[in-house]
Amino acid sequence: MRRVLLLTALGLTALAGACMWDMDTAAEESKGKISEIEVILGRFDRNSALYYRMRLERVAKELAKDASRFDLYDDAAVASDRLGDHDGAILWMARKKKAMGPGSSGKQTGWYRYYANLGTFEAHGWLAKGGSVETIQQLDSAIRHIEEAIEMNADAHFGREIYQLETLKWIRAVKTGQTVQPLGEWVVRRIQDPRPGSQKMSTQKAVTGFLGLVKLGNAWESVDVFYALRDFLSRRRDGQLAHFASLRAKELEGEGKVTLLGHFEDGYATEYPGFRPEVQQTFFNEQEFKRLRRDADAGQAHRQSFMAMKLTDGMHPDTDETFWDGYEEYAYSDIRSPNIFMLGRTQMALMVGTVLALLVGGITTLVFIVRWAVRRRRMRVTR
Numbered sequence: 001m002r003r004v005l006l007l008t009a010l011g012l013t014a015l016a017g018a019c020m021w022d023m024d025t026a027a028e029e030s031k032g033k034i035s036e037i038e039v040i041l042g043r044f045d046r047n048s049a050l051y052y053r054m055r056l057e058r059v060a061k062e063l064a065k066d067a068s069r070f071d072l073y074d075d076a077a078v079a080s081d082r083l084g085d086h087d088g089a090i091l092w093m094a095r096k097k098k099a100m101g102p103g104s105s106g107k108q109t110g111w112y113r114y115y116a117n118l119g120t121f122e123a124h125g126w127l128a129k130g131g132s133v134e135t136i137q138q139l140d141s142a143i144r145h146i147e148e149a150i151e152m153n154a155d156a157h158f159g160r161e162i163y164q165l166e167t168l169k170w171i172r173a174v175k176t177g178q179t180v181q182p183l184g185e186w187v188v189r190r191i192q193d194p195r196p197g198s199q200k201m202s203t204q205k206a207v208t209g210f211l212g213l214v215k216l217g218n219a220w221e222s223v224d225v226f227y228a229l230r231d232f233l234s235r236r237r238d239g240q241l242a243h244f245a246s247l248r249a250k251e252l253e254g255e256g257k258v259t260l261l262g263h264f265e266d267g268y269a270t271e272y273p274g275f276r277p278e279v280q281q282t283f284f285n286e287q288e289f290k291r292l293r294r295d296a297d298a299g300q301a302h303r304q305s306f307m308a309m310k311l312t313d314g315m316h317p318d319t320d321e322t323f324w325d326g327y328e329e330y331a332y333s334d335i336r337s338p339n340i341f342m343l344g345r346t347q348m349a350l351m352v353g354t355v356l357a358l359l360v361g362g363i364t365t366l367v368f369i370v371r372w373a374v375r376r377r378r379m380r381v382t383r
Contacts, residue, residue, distance in 0.1 A: 086125030119145030163209030184231030
């Protein structure tokens with residue numbers, strides 16, 4: 001029972017996504033973009049508890065010597081949150097606010113990160129404690145702080161905070177009995193019928209935003225987020241990617257993770273023509289997904305093993321330039337392409353279009369050759 005409650009708390013905390021700012025954020029965003037399918041499979045870097053404990057210990061010592069280094073408060077707070085100490089993360093933000101002082105400009109990067117981080121930590125803390133309606137004022141505070149961050153910089157995190165905010169509002173609506181819509185349906189309705197003064201949303205921006213919450217936040221463990229991704233990808237007519245997102249959600253459910261709704265009506269995405277896998281496609285996707293997920297986990301284990309060896313020796317990538325010396329990148333296996341029966345409608349349309357173009361081009365060329373031959377023959381006859 002205790003394990004079930006723990007998994008539920010972890011799953012709900014993951015649901016809040018995360019637009020957290022620390023020294024890793026810019027480094028990750030500056031890396032080359034990885035594909036959507038790689039994010040869904042889990043082919044992105046994740047760090048261990050020891051990694052964050054060592055960072056927190058170092059940063060706390062540095063701030064004791066120089067309290068004016070505002071960025072270090074973010075590092076300490078995010079490390080605390082990653083370690084499950086959400087109250088400690090909020091306390092670090094209170095220290096940062098005091099250090100910056102009331103006279104600082106609200107447009108400064110330090111204040112934007114303050115609001116973005118504080119709102120995220122408040123949401124995580126509230127959900128980790130069960131997300132009770134009696135204490136929903138903490139979620140309301142989180143929503144206000146994320147809204148303030150968006151007002152300062154709506155394009156930060158490539159717009160992910162807009163979708164984090166929408167997720168928090170959905171959580172509130174579910175908890176207070178105002179909706180029974182799945183997260184994906186909630187966001188789709190906002191795309192179709194935007195509210196006055198709200199940020200402009202689109203299906204593609206929703207895909208990008210939620211994948212960002214998976215890659216740079218906690219949403220890798222969220223059933224609701226992956227079902228929402230399934231809906232957005234299906235709406236975009238990417239049937240195979242939508243199916244992969246659905247399979248990840250089911251994988252999480254198999255591990256004991258739950259949706260905020262407590263159940264999920266699986267028929268919703270079939271409203272979209274992109275999510276209609278045939279028998280052949282379903283079999284291919286499921287087998288390929290399992291193979292690729294095993295491979296992704298092996299890649300993570302490879303990286304974590306190397307890091308653990310260095311971390312236990314007292315080294316840390318924050319401070320040691322030689323930390324990655326000797327590391328060999330894991331060679332992920334190729335992602336196999338499905339056959340023609342397994343293509344999504346967009347890919348099928350492109351293939352049909354290409355075939356038609358070649359056919360028309362071939363007929364045009366043939367007609368030209370025939371006409372040229374006839375003309376040449378006539379010229380010979382007239383001579």
